[in-house]
Amino acid sequence: MAxxxxxxxxxxxxxxxxxxxxxxxxxxxxxxxxxxxxxMLDVLNEEIVAEGxxxxxxxxxxxxxxxxxxxxxxxxxxxxxxxxxxxTCQLHMRNFSDGDTIVIEPFRAKAFPVxxxxxVDRSAFDRIIEAGGxxxxxxxxxxxxxxxxxxxxxxxxxxxxxxxxxxxxCVAACPNSSASLxxxxxxxxxxxxxxxxxxRKKRTVAMVEQMEEEGFGxxxxxxxxxxxxxxxxxxxAIAEMRRNYVKATLAGTEx
Amino acid sequence: MPSFLDALKSQxxxxxxxxxxxxxxxxxxxxxxxxxxxxxxxxxxFNEAAHALESMxxxxxxxxxxxxxxxxxxxxxxxxxxxxxxxxxxxxxxxYQSKGGSSHMSxxxxxxxxxxxxxxxxxxxxxxxxxxxxxEMVTLPGGEEARDLKGLMxxxxxxxxxxxxxxxxxILLGFHLGHGFWSAFTSLTMKxxxxxxxxxxxxxxxxxxxxxxxxxxxxxxxxxxxxxxALILCQ
Numbered sequence: 001m002a003x004x005x006x007x008x009x010x011x012x013x014x015x016x017x018x019x020x021x022x023x024x025x026x027x028x029x030x031x032x033x034x035x036x037x038x039x040m041l042d043v044l045n046e047e048i049v050a051e052g053x054x055x056x057x058x059x060x061x062x063x064x065x066x067x068x069x070x071x072x073x074x075x076x077x078x079x080x081x082x083x084x085x086x087x088t089c090q091l092h093m094r095n096f097s098d099g100d101t102i103v104i105e106p107f108r109a110k111a112f113p114v115x116x117x118x119x120v121d122r123s124a125f126d127r128i129i130e131a132g133g134x135x136x137x138x139x140x141x142x143x144x145x146x147x148x149x150x151x152x153x154x155x156x157x158x159x160x161x162x163x164x165x166x167x168x169x170c171v172a173a174c175p176n177s178s179a180s181l182x183x184x185x186x187x188x189x190x191x192x193x194x195x196x197x198x199x200r201k202k203r204t205v206a207m208v209e210q211m212e213e214e215g216f217g218x219x220x221x222x223x224x225x226x227x228x229x230x231x232x233x234x235x236x237a238i239a240e241m242r243r244n245y246v247k248a249t250l251a252g253t254e255x
Numbered sequence: 256m257p258s259f260l261d262a263l264k265s266q267x268x269x270x271x272x273x274x275x276x277x278x279x280x281x282x283x284x285x286x287x288x289x290x291x292x293x294x295x296x297x298x299x300x301f302n303e304a305a306h307a308l309e310s311m312x313x314x315x316x317x318x319x320x321x322x323x324x325x326x327x328x329x330x331x332x333x334x335x336x337x338x339x340x341x342x343x344x345x346x347x348x349x350x351y352q353s354k355g356g357s358s359h360m361s362x363x364x365x366x367x368x369x370x371x372x373x374x375x376x377x378x379x380x381x382x383x384x385x386x387x388x389x390x391e392m393v394t395l396p397g398g399e400e401a402r403d404l405k406g407l408m409x410x411x412x413x414x415x416x417x418x419x420x421x422x423x424x425x426i427l428l429g430f431h432l433g434h435g436f437w438s439a440f441t442s443l444t445m446k447x448x449x450x451x452x453x454x455x456x457x458x459x460x461x462x463x464x465x466x467x468x469x470x471x472x473x474x475x476x477x478x479x480x481x482x483x484x485a486l487i488l489c490q
Contacts, residue, residue, distance in 0.1 A: 226357045236446040
């Protein structure tokens, strides 16, 4: 193939949660510019398996379509790599050049402990959702569409926040390991819709508390989270979270 | 629902506290600079302004207490955020870089803890030098006896350590404000909108104005070749 080139990889290898890890050097010379970043790792893993000296590199993925939020790599110091609004799985090797050295590390945060190699446990996000990321709807048959009138701009903005796929890049890129953008996006989505209104205050307080309990750091308004977010979620979500939190706690009433 | 105190201690509460105290401190330094610039006014203007402040009686104590609380809370919350940051990522990245674009990652934003601690230490020295520093007494045109703070200022900034030390710290103040001004708006729940970029730019301009305004005075005095060149400063 005409377009193949070589990259030098420094990949974080760690046998288990308690074992120390380190960067290991690999050189891959069959890289095609049309490969996705994960396909490049697949090819490397095939080589590793064929060689049989060490275990293949563990990394997370599911849909490989940029919508599931499973893939999570820090590539050359940036969560999801160099391209804007792109998940690791949608990043293509055409963004790299022959002879490049690429450092690949897991998302790092105390709340995201490494399980193995590049795979981290992001269940802290699930627990933030469990704390209040739901709405009290009747669980009968599906309700009629448009039975609750919602202004189009409200629905559109809620959808913008709902596009958060919970990948955790915001945490990975934040110097403080804050989960404010994730939590803020979930709150901004649910709090502005009539279906989410009944639990608005309770939800805001519960999710903010859970975020802190999981060991995520404070937000210092670096806005790096917005820059790395593959869905381009605005830090307005964080401002809105603060506004709702102040309203909820100053009001001091239940629910 | 959490109590008011618990809400203040939450991550959101801490941020609101940082923003509120930060805005208070910004208002304070605007007044501080305006007072300082009186040295370029009438011969007695600076001492008169200082004397007017010192003659405020109990109101001055209230303002000073408020200011002290704002400084201490701001510093306490800032240090606790830095402490949490260390705990939240025990193992750092081998390679880390900002993605740029809409990010506000900069030397200013990443060094808030450093510039903040320098400012805190500076504050102690500064209060010791000027608020509690020994001065001559002068008679103001109105007949009152007042501390000659202008004289203290002139003699202090003829010493290179003070002149350049103050200048360096004021540059750091500029960086602290460069991130702090914009950050306060977001902390106090302002959403991103068409004015966000404008507010950020205004913040940077404000930071530069404050830093230049403050550091101009020691440098002017130091390089004024004594009283001959700095005629307007000398009585």
